[in-house]
Amino acid sequence: MSMIKQLSIFLENKKGRMWKALDVLEKAEINIRALSLADTSDFGILRLVVPEPDRAREVLEENGFLVKVGEVIAVGITDKPGGLNKILKILNKSGINLEYLYAFVEQNKNRAIVVLHPENIDAGLEALKNGNADVLSEEEVYSI
Amino acid sequence: MIWNEEVECMADEDKRKLQLKRLQDVVKRAYENVPYYRKRFDETGISPEDIKTLKDIEKIPYTTKTDLRGAYPFGMFAVPRKEIVEVHTSSGTTGKPTVSGYTRGDLEIWSECMARGLTMAGVTDEDVIQNTHGYGLFTGGFGVHYGAQKIGATVIPISTGQSRRQMEIMRDFGTTFLVVTPSYGLYLAEEFMDDGMDLKDLKLKAIGFGAEGWTQEMREKLEEKFNAPAYNIYGLTEVMGPGVGIECAEQDGLHIFEDHFYPEIIDPQTLETLPDGEKGELVITTLTRKGMPLLRFRTKDITTLRRGKCKCGRTLVKMDRVTGRSDDMLKIRGVSIFPSQIEKALFKIDGLEPHYQIIVTRPEQLDELEIQVEASQELFSDEVKELVGITRKIEERVHSEIGLRVNVTLVEPRSLPRSEGKAVRVIDKRDL
Numbered sequence: 001m002s003m004i005k006q007l008s009i010f011l012e013n014k015k016g017r018m019w020k021a022l023d024v025l026e027k028a029e030i031n032i033r034a035l036s037l038a039d040t041s042d043f044g045i046l047r048l049v050v051p052e053p054d055r056a057r058e059v060l061e062e063n064g065f066l067v068k069v070g071e072v073i074a075v076g077i078t079d080k081p082g083g084l085n086k087i088l089k090i091l092n093k094s095g096i097n098l099e100y101l102y103a104f105v106e107q108n109k110n111r112a113i114v115v116l117h118p119e120n121i122d123a124g125l126e127a128l129k130n131g132n133a134d135v136l137s138e139e140e141v142y143s144i
Numbered sequence: 145m146i147w148n149e150e151v152e153c154m155a156d157e158d159k160r161k162l163q164l165k166r167l168q169d170v171v172k173r174a175y176e177n178v179p180y181y182r183k184r185f186d187e188t189g190i191s192p193e194d195i196k197t198l199k200d201i202e203k204i205p206y207t208t209k210t211d212l213r214g215a216y217p218f219g220m221f222a223v224p225r226k227e228i229v230e231v232h233t234s235s236g237t238t239g240k241p242t243v244s245g246y247t248r249g250d251l252e253i254w255s256e257c258m259a260r261g262l263t264m265a266g267v268t269d270e271d272v273i274q275n276t277h278g279y280g281l282f283t284g285g286f287g288v289h290y291g292a293q294k295i296g297a298t299v300i301p302i303s304t305g306q307s308r309r310q311m312e313i314m315r316d317f318g319t320t321f322l323v324v325t326p327s328y329g330l331y332l333a334e335e336f337m338d339d340g341m342d343l344k345d346l347k348l349k350a351i352g353f354g355a356e357g358w359t360q361e362m363r364e365k366l367e368e369k370f371n372a373p374a375y376n377i378y379g380l381t382e383v384m385g386p387g388v389g390i391e392c393a394e395q396d397g398l399h400i401f402e403d404h405f406y407p408e409i410i411d412p413q414t415l416e417t418l419p420d421g422e423k424g425e426l427v428i429t430t431l432t433r434k435g436m437p438l439l440r441f442r443t444k445d446i447t448t449l450r451r452g453k454c455k456c457g458r459t460l461v462k463m464d465r466v467t468g469r470s471d472d473m474l475k476i477r478g479v480s481i482f483p484s485q486i487e488k489a490l491f492k493i494d495g496l497e498p499h500y501q502i503i504v505t506r507p508e509q510l511d512e513l514e515i516q517v518e519a520s521q522e523l524f525s526d527e528v529k530e531l532v533g534i535t536r537k538i539e540e541r542v543h544s545e546i547g548l549r550v551n552v553t554l555v556e557p558r559s560l561p562r563s564e565g566k567a568v569r570v571i572d573k574r575d576l
Contacts, residue, residue: 008526010519012556038528042535042553043519045528064558066519070526099527117526 002135003071003125005053006115010066011037011044021046021065028059033144034074034115036102047102049074049115051142072117073125074141076134079105079112087114090131096124106144113144147263147295148256151403152458159459163406164198166431171195171204174437177222180215181439201406201429202417207441209234212242212382220436221245228435233281234381244283244381247435251290254384257401258291261390264399264456265375266350267321269296274319276328277355278304283385284355288323288377291387297321304328307335315341320349323377326358326366330498331562333369348372354379354386357466359484361491363395365498376465380443383428389463394455397462404432407461408440409449412470423448425470426463444470446482474504474570476511481546483569486515489545493538495522499560506574513550515542518557 011017018037025032025048034049049072050056057067077083084103091098097119105112113136118124128135146152154162172192174181184205185191194203218225220243229248233241246254267273273292277284279301292299300317302310310332313319324332329351336343348370353363354377366374378398379386388405389398400407406429409418418424426443430436445466453459468482483502490496496517503514515538523534531554538552561568 006526008524010524010554010556012554012559017556040528040532043531045526045531047526064556066521066524066557068521068524068526 002073002129002137003121004049004074004115004136004138004141006070006072006117007048007050007053007056007060008068008070009046009048009060011039011046013039013042013044018044018046020063021060024059024063024065025050025056028055030056030059033141034102034104034113036100036115038100047115049141070117071121072115073121073128074136075114075116075128076136076140077112077114079110083112084114087116087128087133090127090133091116091118091124093131094123094127096120096127098124113141145263145266145268146457147260151401152260152399152460154403154459156459159402160198162403163431166403167198167201167406167429168192168195170429170431170433170437171439173222173434174439178220178437180211180219198406201408201440204429204439206410206415206427207438209242209382209442209444213240216240217243218245220438222437223247223435230286231281232283232286232381232385235282241281242382244385245435250384250433250435253404253432254287254387255290255294257384257387257404258287259294260291260401261377261387261399262288262291262295262297262321262352264390264392265321265352266393267292267295267297271295271297271320271349272300272318272347273297273321273323274300274302274310274314274317275323276302276304276310276332277323277325277386283379283381284325287379287385287387288352307332308339311336311339311341314346314348318347320347321352322348322350322370322372323352324366325355326353326362327356327562329353329366329374330362330369333366337369343369344371346370350375352377352390357468357472357484359487359491360465361488362498365491378463378466380445382441383430383438383443384433388428392454392456392458397450397454397464399454399458399460399462400449402460404430406431407449407463409447410442412442412444412446420449420451420461423464423467426466446470446473472570474502474572476504476513476548479546479548481548485546486542486550487569489541490515490517490538492541493523493534495520496538497557499562500569501560502570504570504572504574511574513548515550515552516555516560517552518560519554520557523554 099117103114228245279285351374375391378389389400408427409424412425446468448464499518535552
């Protein structure tokens with residue numbers, strides 16, 4: 001198993017809500033490893049990968065946020081043209097649909113990290129492993 | 145248990161005789177002692193002698209809240225002010241407050257009615273009643289208090305507020321009967337659970353709730369959270385206060401104490417009296433009140449009257465749960481809707497918390513209805529499309545209930561205002 005935990009936070013489309021969520025994390029000294037924001041006209045979902053997901057969830061809930069902890073897959077790719085393409089090709093070949101993904105580049109390394117959420121996460125993980133993708137463990141992601 | 149079997153189980157014919165006698169008496173008293181009534185009777189060309197049957201009540205003009213305001217403060221009193229031993233007022237949220245005055249005898253009747261009602265809900269002199277209704281000008285606190293004292297139960301007159309204290313007292317004093325407004329009850333349950341209290345550990349036997357609109361679904365939530373049956377208490381300041389009608393163990397309508405109150409249902413538009421079983425506005429005549437008799441007072445509450453012997457043994461007429469107010473009826477794009485209809489639809493969605501707000505706007509020519517609903521752990525999903533799907537589902541439910549398209553917005557938990565009294569459910573931003 002190599003899935004990592006992701007926090008999803010419900011945000012109303014209102015001034016200052018995202019800041020408030022991040023402020024709560026800062027006060028709890030929780031460093032964010034990766035972040036993405038999905039939004040509609042009425043609400044947003046802030047998705048975060050943090051080293052201590054359970055503690056982060058606790059402090060957020062204490063401050064009135066609606067939080068869910070779910071699982072996603074983190075994959076390391078080479079930081080050059082075509083890096084992400086390789087991964088998508090593997091998934092496509094296996095007929096895996098993606099719900100969403102977000103990516104970030106690592107500092108001082110020639111590597112980028114993609115966070116993936118396939119419709120069927122188990123099948124997605126299997127396909128990536130069979131395709132020799134560099135699936136990262138929780139420890140690897142948290143220590144970035 | 146029946147507090148006063150003689151009147152609560154009275155045969156219909158005897159009841160009507162008693163009511164007619166009392167009606168004739170109250171009409172005479174009102175005519176002779178209240179200038180407002182004398183003027184209205186004279187203008188209409190009727191006199192107290194014209195009341196020969198109960199049906200003749202229909203000749204009497206209605207009394208409205210506006211009439212009471214016009215007589216502010218003591219113009220409706222039928223006895224010298226020195227005989228009035230207590231006054232209460234309405235909250236004044238819709239204008240100048242209306243004053244209600246009570247003689248010692250009126251307070252005795254109030255105590256009697258509440259004692260009957262609390263007995264219906266199972267209260268005895270063994271019980272400990274936590275009364276969270278406010279003590280003061282509001283009738284809720286005192287009404288419950290008087291009834292409980294009459295029964296001989298132990299009253300904790302805690303009033304509204306201080307939820308932590310409410311919790312401590314409920315646990316330490318072994319409260320067996322809780323009196324709340326439904327929204328305050330749900331608020332307390334939420335606060336208690338936040339503090340890690342298991343509501344199932346309480347000694348609570350039953351709940352009495354009133355003073356604001358409610359739905360069956362709201363009652364069920366209250367019952368589920370406190371693990372105790374909840375009974376509705378109905379009343380209004382102008383007429384007396386809580387205790388005009390109360391639910392029995394059947395939880396299927398509220399018995400009105402017909403030896404003291406004569407109820408009618410009218411069409412709020414045509415003002416015609418409607419037969420039993422039809423839905424309309426409740427009108428009440430006080431049959432025994434001395435300090436401030438009211439003839440055909442329009443309550444604005446929408447309900448239905450049903451007759452027939454109840455399974456509980458009482459013969460008193462029953463009114464249905466108040467489903468709305470003739471004055472909080474919203475006209476949206478010409479369609480009449482009540483906030484309670486929306487609430488009913490909302491509560492059919494699993495996982496939906498009973499916190500919502502209805503916002504009416506008119507951006508161009510057309511009315512728009514937005515419903516803000518608090519997202520809950522159960523409703524929230526990491527997927528945008530699922531969240532959008534949930535709002536669509538809620539919109540469809542409301543649409544099928546009221547026949548109008550609405551916009552549902554999910555808002556963060558605890559972001560809608562919590563009330564410690566009457567919940568503000570509708571915000572009408574239209575410039576009408």
